[in-house]
Amino acid sequence: MATAVTLTATVVSVPMAWGATPTAPVTAPVSATDDDGIVSTVAPVLKTNGSTARTYSQQEARRVDAQGGDPAVLDYWTPERMAAATSLDEAGDRAFVAEKAQTLARTMVADASAASKAPVGKAAADDVVVTRPAAPADAEAVGQAGGMQPLGVKRFPISTGKLFIGGVNGDRYCSASALNTRSKRVVITAGHCVHSGRGGSWYNNVVFVPKYNGYASEPAPYGMFQARTLHTFRAWTRYGGTTRGWGRDVGFLSTYTNANNARVVKAVGGNGLMISKSFRFTAAIFGYPSNLDNGEVMWACTGTVAKVKAVPHTSKIVGCNFGGGSSGGPWVWKYDGRTRLGYTRGVTSFGPSNNKFIGSPHFDVKVRSLAIVANNA
Secondary structure, three states: OOOOOOOOOOOEEOOOOOOOOOOOOOOOOOOOOOOOOEEEEEOOEOOOOOOOOEOOOHHHHHHHHHOOOOHHHHHHOOHHHHHHOEEOOOOOOHHHHHHHHHHHHHHHHHHHHHHHHOOOOOOOOOOEEEEOOEOOOOHHHHOOOOOEOOOOOOOOOOOEEEEEEEOOOOOEEEEEEEEOOOOOOEEEEOHHHOEOOOOOOEOEEEEEEEOOOOOOOOOOOOOOEEEEEEEEEHHHHHHOOOOOOHHHOOEEEEEOOOOOOOOHHHHHOEEEEEEOOOOOEEEEEEEOOOOOHHHOOOEEEEEEEEEOOOOOOEEEEEOOOOOOOOOOOEEEEEEEOOOOEEEEEEEOOEOOOOOOEEEEEOOOHHHHHHHHHHHOO
16 A cells, blocks of 8 residues: 655635536536537436336426435345445456556656655645535534555545446446535546446446445445436547546536435535646545455555556556456545545546556546536536
8 A cells, every 4th residue: 555645735725606506407518529528417217127217307306305315226225235236347448458557567667756756745836626525414423434444544434435336237336425515415436437438328226325334234324325417528428448538537426315315415524626737646545446355345545646648637546456346436635534534636447457556537627517517416
């Protein structure tokens, strides 16, 4: 595991123009030629017979929110089905990933040397706080969150969890985390955890389970938050796991309330969102890698993030040994062990089969726009 670096920095804060939240999900308009355009959908739900998915009318969406989710979806995700879910493998062409891993291996020594000299303890002048972290409404809800921790992470977040996906050659999972926005409904993950990419489709029966723990008697201590809407970049849906797709492998979902009628950020808190032109920062990375404890509990890794030269508009971190299932987990800047929150500046997206490094899309102003759309949906 990489070693943590203490970060003391100042950032520029700007107000977030989230706008009014409609009473029903919306679809964002998008240019047919704009790779950075945003594509959205009302989250599909599998019919009871497992056939083609359905969606809700506006009236049905309001009813589903009032009752804490669709019973058909919530009943689908039994503890047994969640335990049996397997990781959603790295998206895209495995040969492409292997080729990029070899390219990156040749540049690791030079990159590591540069990283050791970089002023990572200082924020770049163009770092922008889009939104700040928010604690859960019930301060006692934080409790003693367990997990497998490296040096530098002593208390685990409850705002990170598993994202379960139904009906993809069986049931699958990714990692995800709650993000503070005005609606208090938003969850962030990888784009390939909400849409299958090039020539593919949106995923079904998507639910977020904060602080999932497969070893506990209650694996979903804060309940389930069913997806209302799903959002990603057009570049991901067009190109998937290619050099044009990885840099936009970001996904958001707006969620319904849980069984206690609580919105996700009110229930478990949410990280803030940071965007920047700078690729270098220190991070605490969380997720559920299937190669570690079979993805049953959350793992963490800390270290220095650097720009990936071989794949445009992406960053990497070396030494985490995170495999499939960690996709969508947050890369958190200034993680605070007291609040268990920080600023999301990336999500786990791709990596080679030997887990020598993991990669993330770079978070820029376009990611801010995607967050705004998810908040308003």
